[in-house]
Structures are given as C-alpha cells and as structure tokens.
Amino acid sequence: MEEEILKLLIQLLLITLIIIYGAIAYTMLYRKWRTSRLKIIESTFAKICSLFLYPNPNLEPNLIEIQRELKSVGIVPSKPRNVQYLIDLMIRTQRSILGVNYIKLKTLFTQIPPYGASASKLNSKKWYIKARGIREIYEMDQSQYTRDLIKLRNSDNIYVRREAQIGIVIFLGWKSLRFLPYLKRQMTLWQQIKIVEKLYDLYPVPDLNHLRRAYNSDRPYANELIMRIIRKFHLTEDIAYIIQFIDNPKFETREAAIYCISSFLLDEDQIGEIKEKFYNISNTEQQLMLLKYFQRISMEIDLPFYKDLLYNGNDSIKLSTADILWSNGYKEEVQDYYYQQYTQKANSDFISV
Amino acid sequence: MRKALVIQEDLIILKILERLVILNQYDCRAIRSINDLDIEDQSENFDIIISDILFDGIAPLDFVFQIQEIILHKSLIIVTNMGQKKIEKEILASKNVSGFFPIPLDMDHIQKLIA
Numbered sequence: 001m002e003e004e005i006l007k008l009l010i011q012l013l014l015i016t017l018i019i020i021y022g023a024i025a026y027t028m029l030y031r032k033w034r035t036s037r038l039k040i041i042e043s044t045f046a047k048i049c050s051l052f053l054y055p056n057p058n059l060e061p062n063l064i065e066i067q068r069e070l071k072s073v074g075i076v077p078s079k080p081r082n083v084q085y086l087i088d089l090m091i092r093t094q095r096s097i098l099g100v101n102y103i104k105l106k107t108l109f110t111q112i113p114p115y116g117a118s119a120s121k122l123n124s125k126k127w128y129i130k131a132r133g134i135r136e137i138y139e140m141d142q143s144q145y146t147r148d149l150i151k152l153r154n155s156d157n158i159y160v161r162r163e164a165q166i167g168i169v170i171f172l173g174w175k176s177l178r179f180l181p182y183l184k185r186q187m188t189l190w191q192q193i194k195i196v197e198k199l200y201d202l203y204p205v206p207d208l209n210h211l212r213r214a215y216n217s218d219r220p221y222a223n224e225l226i227m228r229i230i231r232k233f234h235l236t237e238d239i240a241y242i243i244q245f246i247d248n249p250k251f252e253t254r255e256a257a258i259y260c261i262s263s264f265l266l267d268e269d270q271i272g273e274i275k276e277k278f279y280n281i282s283n284t285e286q287q288l289m290l291l292k293y294f295q296r297i298s299m300e301i302d303l304p305f306y307k308d309l310l311y312n313g314n315d316s317i318k319l320s321t322a323d324i325l326w327s328n329g330y331k332e333e334v335q336d337y338y339y340q341q342y343t344q345k346a347n348s349d350f351i352s353v
Numbered sequence: 354m355r356k357a358l359v360i361q362e363d364l365i366i367l368k369i370l371e372r373l374v375i376l377n378q379y380d381c382r383a384i385r386s387i388n389d390l391d392i393e394d395q396s397e398n399f400d401i402i403i404s405d406i407l408f409d410g411i412a413p414l415d416f417v418f419q420i421q422e423i424i425l426h427k428s429l430i431i432v433t434n435m436g437q438k439k440i441e442k443e444i445l446a447s448k449n450v451s452g453f454f455p456i457p458l459d460m461d462h463i464q465k466l467i468a
Contacts, residue, residue: 046368053460054372093365099459101369 037074038085044073045089052108053101063111075113083114091139106141122148127157134163138170146171154184162191169198174207181214181222192225196232206233215241223248224256231260239264243273246290247280258286262293271298275305284316291320301328310337356397357467358424359383360390360404361432366456370403370432373460377467387411390424399426401467405433406444414443421449430466432458 048069052061074082090109097105118140121133134152137145149171152164165187168176180187180195187195206229214226223245230238242264245257261274271294281287291309294302301324309321310333322334357379361367364385371383379400384390387408402424406413413435420429428451431444436455445453452466 042364043368046365049365050368050372053369054376057376089365092363096363096366096456096458097369097460098457099461101460 037082041073041075041082041085042089044069045086045093048112049093049105049108053104066108066112070113077114080117083117087114087117087136087140091136094140109140110142110144118142119145119148122152127155127160130155130157131159131163134160134167138163138167141170143171150179153179161185162194165191166194166198169195170202173199173203174210177210177214180225181217181219183219183221187221187225189224192221192228195225196228199229200232206235208235208238211235211238220250220253223253227256227260231263234263236264239266239270243270243277246274247277251283254281254283254286258289258293262289265297271302275302284314287317288320291317291324295324295328301325301330303330303333306330307333310334354378354380355400357381358394358397358399358402358404358426360385360387360402362386362405362407363434366432369460370463373464374401374403374467377464379467387416395424397425399424401428401430402426403430403432403463403467406431406440407433407435413440414447417444417447417449428466430454430463432456432463 048066052066055061070086075086077083090105094102094105094109118133118136119142121129121136122145124130124133130152134149137149146168149164149167152160153168155161155164161183165176165180165183168179172178211226211229214222217223217226227242227245229235230242239261242257242261245253246261248254248257266274274290275294278287278290281290306321306325309317310325313321322337325331326334355378357374359367359370359374359381361370361383362385367383367385371381374381382394402420404416404420406416408416411419413433417429417431420426429449430452431450432454434456436453441453441455444450452463454462
C-alpha cells in the first residue's frame with residue numbers, strides 16, 4: 001500500500017516537473033518569437049518612414065503599398081498588441097523629428113492603420129485606456145479629435161481630465177482659455193504648471209483677448225492659473241490682476257499672487273496699492289515674503305511704512321523691519337525703537353510696583 | 354562616390370539618416386552600435402560620420418576623441434538624445450565636430466551640412 005502511494009507521489013511530482021519545464025520552455029520560445037516579431041515591425045516601420053520622408057527621385061510614396069506592407073507584418077485589428085506597438089513607434093518617431101518632416105509624418109500617420117485606434121480608446125470604460133488614447137492623440141498631433149477631448153475635460157477621473165486638458169491646450173493654444181477657467185473640478189498646482197509650460201512651449205506669443213476674457217472666472221484655481229500665465233509671459237500691463245489677489249482670503253490664492261508678483265518690477269503706485277493690502281494679509285510668513293520683495297525692488301526706503309510696522313507689527317515683522325532699516329542706514333530709527341521698549345518696560349514696572 | 358558612416362541606436366532615426374545620406378550621393382554604412390564596427394571600417398576614409406555619443410562603456414566626450422583616432426574621416430556630426438547644453442558645450446569646445454544636433458531635430462540642417 002505504502003509503495004503504491006509512494007509511486008503515485010513520484011508520478012505526480014514528475015508530471016508537475018514536466019508541466020513546469022514545459023511552461024518555461026514555452027515562455028522562452030514565445031518571448032523569442034515575440035521579440036523577433038516586434039523587431040520585424042520596427043524595421044518595417046523604419047523603412048516605411050525613411051522611404052516616405054526621402055523617396056527615390058520621381059517616385060511618389062504609395063500609401064496602398066505601405067498599408068499592405070504593414071498588414072503583412074501583423075498590423076491588423078485582430079492583433080491589438082501589435083497595433084499598440086506600432087502606435088508607440090509612431091509617437092517615438094513624431095517626438096524625434098522637427099520641421100517639414102514632422103508635418104509629412106503627421107500626414108502619413110493619419111493615413112496608415114491603426115488610424116482610429118487611439119480615438120476608439122476614448123470610448124473605453126477603463127480610465128487608463130481612455131487616458132492613454134488621449135495622450136496618443138495629442139502626441140501624434142491628430143487635431144481632428146479636439147472635440148472629443150473637449151468633452152472629456154470634466155471627466156470624473158483625474159488622469160483622464162488632466163490629459164484631456166493638456167490635449168486642449170496643445171490643439172487650441174490660447175483659445176483653450178475659453179474652457180480651462182470654467183472647469184467643474186479643481187485643478188492641482190502641478191496641472192496648472194504643466195498647462196502654463198505647454199502654452200509657453202507651443203504658443204509663445206500671448207493672445208491677450210482670450211486671456212482677458214478669462215479674467216471673469218471666479219474659480220480659485222482659474223485665478224491662480226491666470227496669474228501664473230501673466231508671470232510666465234511677463235505681461236507687465238496686466239499686473240493689476242495679480243495685485244487684486246494679494247490679500248485674498250484663500251491662502252493658496254494669496255501664495256500664488258505673492259509668488260507671481262515677485263518676478264515683476266513695480267512702479268510707485270502699484271507698490272502703494274500692495275502696501276495698503278499688506279495689512280489685510282493674515283499670514284505672517286506671507287507678509288515677510290512681501291517685505292523681502294519690497295526691499296528687493298525699491299530704490300528708496302519708505303520710512304513711514306516701515307516705522308509703522310516697527311511699532312505696530314508682530315515680533316517677526318518687527319525683527320524683519322528692523323533688519324531692513326538697519327541694513328539701509330536707518331540705524332537711529334531702530335535704536336530709538338530699542339530704547340523706547342525699555343522706557344515702556346520701566347514705566348510698566350513702576351506702575352506694577 | 355563619397356562615403357558615409359551612420360551610427361545610431363534608434364533604428365528609425367538610423368534608417369531615416371541612411372536614406373538622407375544615400376539621396377545625397379553617398380555610399381552609406383549604417384550600424385546601430387560601435388560594437389558593429391569591423392576591421393574594414395578602420396581602413397576606410399569616410400567623408401562624413403553621423404553618430405550618437407551615448408554608447409556602453411565609453412563617456413560621450415571620450416568617444417568623440419577616440420573616434421577621431423580610430424576611424425579616418427573628414428567631418429563628424431553628432432545626433433543624440435543626450436542633448437543637454439553642458440554636453441553640447443563641451444563637445445563643441447573640443448572642435449572635433451562640425452555639427453551637434455539634439456533629438457528632436459530637423460533633418461534639413463543635416464542636409465545642409467552634408468550636401
């Protein structure tokens with residue numbers, strides 16, 4: 001009996017081993033085969049691109065021939081992984097080439113399969129497929145899908161709407177400010193920075209009409225976004241927009257306003273306006289940042305303003321003001337304040353006795 | 354016929370450059386890495402080399418100097434993904450190259466150099 005069990009166990013073990021070795025062999029062979037397939041696709045695609053960009057003299061590139069060639073290496077709708085690989089290759093190529101060839105490639109990519117493969121991803125229920133589809137569309141500059149991207153700008157999923165917003169900026173440029181300041185959901189700081197950078201890279205000449213129309217938006221993220229745009233494009237004539245948010249009740253909006261204003265040089269009136277707002281700021285750190293900024297951009301010291309702060313501010317403000325006055329040659333004022341504290345203290349001691 | 358050597362790891366860029374060079378009446382040898390260089394290449398005198406600078410086991414700047422010694426050529430053009438300003442400055446300062454093009458690039462600039 002025991003012998004039989006033992007035999008059975010050995011047989012089981014042997015079968016398991018055979019299955020495992022078989023599986024290993026299969027994966028190895030499959031991988032080898034798959035890599036060679038991908039290599040074939042890559043080299044075919046490379047040949048197609050190079051011949052399309054630099055055809056033989058007197059020979060027009062034949063699109064039907066190209067489509068046939070791609071089909072023969074396995075670019076067919078029934079093999080989505082091959083199609084995806086081709087899309088990745090297209091994106092890689094589009095990213096590496098500039099100038100006339102870029103435009104030529106763009107035309108090529110609209111006319112070979114897998115045209116529509118990226119666009120059909122937009123209908124997927126899974127967010128990562130949707131986001132990937134959007135990314136492919138804007139990486140390959142397929143602007144005919146702009147409308148579909150606009151529809152996705154308020155998507156529930158943060159990644160889908162982020163990609164859609166970036167796509168809108170890439171295709172519409174300054175016109176995208178017709179949508180971006182009126183989104184249903186908040187926009188993160190990172191997304192704001194990405195949008196401003198994309199705008200700056202692709203559309204470096206500001207279109208003030210579209211920008212100024214967006215000033216009406218009352219959404220906090222939109223205010224921050226517009227301030228960052230004003231800063232990035234150095235729109236000195238629109239500084240008033242930033243100044244109005246210096247004493248905004250929201251911490252983040254104030255923070256953005258102070259950050260953005262710091263890269264401008266202001267005239268006396270504008271500085272005066274900020275100094276009036278200075279007292280409304282509830283956060284000491286932000287006040288200190290503004291003080292540093294004043295010191296950096298002012299040629300002369302505004303003595304009444306600083307003296308007021310020296311006598312009426314809180315301890316950090318007092319210290320910083322004293323520092324500014326002292327380093328600008330107003331030692332007497334600081335000394336006066338210093339001694340005046342003692343007389344005050346002496347008086348209060350006297351009273352308490 | 355003039356002779357050209359193109360070394361690029363990215364197959365697509367390699368093929369496009371190869372076509373560009375051939376259309377400009379060059380006899381072109383296109384390879385993907387410096388490991389593919391053979392002994393015959395060393396005895397050739399190339400009119401032009403279009404190469405990457407990022408290869409296994411050799412620093413970009415060293416490569417620029419070494420290729421000078423190993424393979425005879427008249428001019429060297431760099432096309433690379435490693436297009437940082439610092440590298441570009443160092444390589445152009447070495448005065449061994451006639452052009453430095455970070456990817457993404459406009460092929461027309463290369464065409465002007467090799468025409």
